[in-house]
Amino acid sequence: MMIDSARLGSALDDARTQIAEAAVRSGRPPDAVQLVLAGKYVGPEAVPALLAAGVSVVGENRLQDLLAKRAAPGAEGLVFDFIGSLQRRKVRDVLPAVRLIHSVDRISVIEEIGARAEGPVRVLLQVNIAEEPTKQGFIPVDLDGALAAAGVAGVTVGGLMALPPFAEDPEASRPWFERVRLLRDELALKWGNEHDLRDLSMGTSQDFIVAVEAGATIVRVGRGIVDQGRMEP
Numbered sequence: 124m125m126i127d128s129a130r131l132g133s134a135l136d137d138a139r140t141q142i143a144e145a146a147v148r149s150g151r152p153p154d155a156v157q158l159v160l161a162g163k164y165v166g167p168e169a170v171p172a173l174l175a176a177g178v179s180v181v182g183e184n185r186l187q188d189l190l191a192k193r194a195a196p197g198a199e200g201l202v203f204d205f206i207g208s209l210q211r212r213k214v215r216d217v218l219p220a221v222r223l224i225h226s227v228d229r230i231s232v233i234e235e236i237g238a239r240a241e242g243p244v245r246v247l248l249q250v251n252i253a254e255e256p257t258k259q260g261f262i263p264v265d266l267d268g269a270l271a272a273a274g275v276a277g278v279t280v281g282g283l284m285a286l287p288p289f290a291e292d293p294e295a296s297r298p299w300f301e302r303v304r305l306l307r308d309e310l311a312l313k314w315g316n317e318h319d320l321r322d323l324s325m326g327t328s329q330d331f332i333v334a335v336e337a338g339a340t341i342v343r344v345g346r347g348i349v350d351q352g353r354m355e356p
Contacts, residue, residue: 131352161345237276282322
C-alpha cells in the first residue's frame with residue numbers, strides 16, 4: 124500500500140507534538156528529542172513521500188534495505204541510522220552509509236568499527252537492561268569493558284540504546300527506561316572524559332511518550348506512524 128505524504132506528515136506532526144510535550148514534562152526543552160522513522164515498514168519507492176512528509180532521519184535494520192533506500196531518487200535529502208543487529212562482516216559497508224549506529228552489542232563489532240573507520244566515529248551501545256537470554260546487547264555489568272574497548276579502538280560511545288521487555292501497557296516499560304537513564308548517568312560520571320554518553324535511544328511507536336518522559340533523546344517510531352500514512356483503499 125502506497126504512502127500518502129500528507130497523511131504521514133500529519134501523523135509525524137502529532138507524534139512530534141507529543142514528544143515535545145513529554146520532553147517538557149521531563150524538565151527539558153521541547154526540541155530535546157529526535158524522531159527516527161524505522162524504515163523497515165516502507166520500501167525505496169517511498170523515499171519521495173518520506174521527504175514530502177518531513178522525514179529527516181530513517182533508521183534501517185538491514186544492510187540491503189539501507190543501501191536500496193540510499194540509492195533511491197531524492198535519498199540525498201535523508202540521513203540514515205543503523206538500528207538493527209550489526210554483523211562484524213557488514214561493518215565495512217554500513218559505516219560510511221550512516222550517521223549513527225544504535226545497536227553495537229559486541230566488543231568484536233567495536234573493534235571492527237575502529238579498524239574500518241576513516242575518521243571520528245560515534246556509536247551507541249545496545250544494553251540488555253533486563254538481561255533477557257533471548258535478547259542481544261551488553262548486560263549492564265559488561266558496559267565498562269565495552270567502553271574501555273571502544274576507547275582503545277578509537278570509537279566514541281555517544282550513549283545507550285535499549286529495548287525493554289515487551290509489555291502491552293507502556294507504563295510497564297517506564298521502570299526499565301528509568302534504569303537505562305540512571306545507568307547512563309553512572310557511566311557518564313566514570314567515562315565522561317573519554318566518551319560523551321549524552322544520548323538514550325529508547326522508545327518505539329507503542330511507548331515513545333513514556334520513554335521521553337524517562338529521558339530518551341532519540342525515539343524510533345515505525346509501524347504505528349507509517350500505518351497512519353498509508354493511502355486508504
